[in-house]
Amino acid sequence: MSVSKSSLSIGDSKTMVVVDNLTRSQIVMYAGASGDYNPLHTDEVFATQVAGYPSVFAHGMLTMGATGRLVTDWFGPENVAYYGVRFVNQVWPGDTLTVTATVVSEITEESGQWLATIGVETVNQHGAVVVSGTAKVTLA
Amino acid sequence: MAVQKFPVEATHIMMFARAIGDPNPAYFDPESAEAKAAGGIVAPPTFPWASMQFDEDNPLRPKPGKPWFGSGREPSGETLEGGGGLHAEQSFEFHQPVRPGMVLTSTGREGAAWTKESKRGGSLAFTETLTDYRDQSGQLVVTARTVGVIPEVTPSKEA
Numbered sequence: 001m002s003v004s005k006s007s008l009s010i011g012d013s014k015t016m017v018v019v020d021n022l023t024r025s026q027i028v029m030y031a032g033a034s035g036d037y038n039p040l041h042t043d044e045v046f047a048t049q050v051a052g053y054p055s056v057f058a059h060g061m062l063t064m065g066a067t068g069r070l071v072t073d074w075f076g077p078e079n080v081a082y083y084g085v086r087f088v089n090q091v092w093p094g095d096t097l098t099v100t101a102t103v104v105s106e107i108t109e110e111s112g113q114w115l116a117t118i119g120v121e122t123v124n125q126h127g128a129v130v131v132s133g134t135a136k137v138t139l140a
Numbered sequence: 141m142a143v144q145k146f147p148v149e150a151t152h153i154m155m156f157a158r159a160i161g162d163p164n165p166a167y168f169d170p171e172s173a174e175a176k177a178a179g180g181i182v183a184p185p186t187f188p189w190a191s192m193q194f195d196e197d198n199p200l201r202p203k204p205g206k207p208w209f210g211s212g213r214e215p216s217g218e219t220l221e222g223g224g225g226l227h228a229e230q231s232f233e234f235h236q237p238v239r240p241g242m243v244l245t246s247t248g249r250e251g252a253a254w255t256k257e258s259k260r261g262g263s264l265a266f267t268e269t270l271t272d273y274r275d276q277s278g279q280l281v282v283t284a285r286t287v288g289v290i291p292e293v294t295p296s297k298e299a
Binding site for chain 2: 072
């Protein structure tokens with residue numbers, strides 16, 4: 001699936017809820033799939049009694065992965081040339097995450113391919129940014 | 141992080157996609173319109189992170205007969221050497237999509253290192269690592285950039 005260059009303009013934007021009421025079980029699923037079994041994410045006893053956090057919290061990479069869904073749904077996973085984020089705030093069980101992706105600059109040509117730059121930002125239910133970043137996608 | 145052999149398998153991609161909450165059939169159903177449009181099953185962009193599963197020295201995976209720092213009979217077992225670091229930034233540059241059947245090798249190189257004043261008066265030490273993932277024919281598939289940070293002060297307990 002490719003989005004055509006002619007159908008895209010600066011400022012085009014989409015929004016999607018990618019996590020609704022994050023469960024501890026989803027965090028455990030991510031640990032199992034990724035191989036990051038850090039007890040800060042998977043072990044409530046350790047996270048609260050030893051590390052002093054209010055609960056376990058999500059891997060930043062889980063939030064980055066969930067955020068990427070809006071970009072891959074829009075442009076096709078095979079067309080992602082670059083995807084990068086900064087981790088801004090922690091994500092906790094019960095959080096709901098909403099991603100906004102926006103075309104942020106002119107479409108450019110690089111080695112014969114049209115590329116769009118997409119800004120992505122994910123906020124929690126309080127409106128606080130949890131990750132913020134950029135994707136570059138190839139267009140048809 | 142260096143991984144000698146990271147075989148990319150369809151079932152692992154399916155499990156990873158489920159874990160990030162992404163139901164796109166391009167990640168698990170080769171007969172779907174989405175997978176056909178993608179030229180076959182493809183991995184989600186952050187999938188290279190799962191190379192941790194194939195890192196022999198991954199300190200964040202419990203191993204039989206080895207001490208583990210999470211809870212068991214007691215709230216904590218052992219102390220993890222070099223713990224306390226947080227993930228500050230991550231990016232992936234794709235030279236080609238990651239697909240089942242690839243056998244990736246990764247090699248890490250040290251990048252920049254810098255410090256920044258934290259808002260709470262301590263200092264934050266940042267380090268950058270660049271990781272190249274190559275396929276079995278030596279072609280570059282992904283270049284990952286990881287920035288870790290070690291705060292001098294205890295992490296905030298607020299979200």
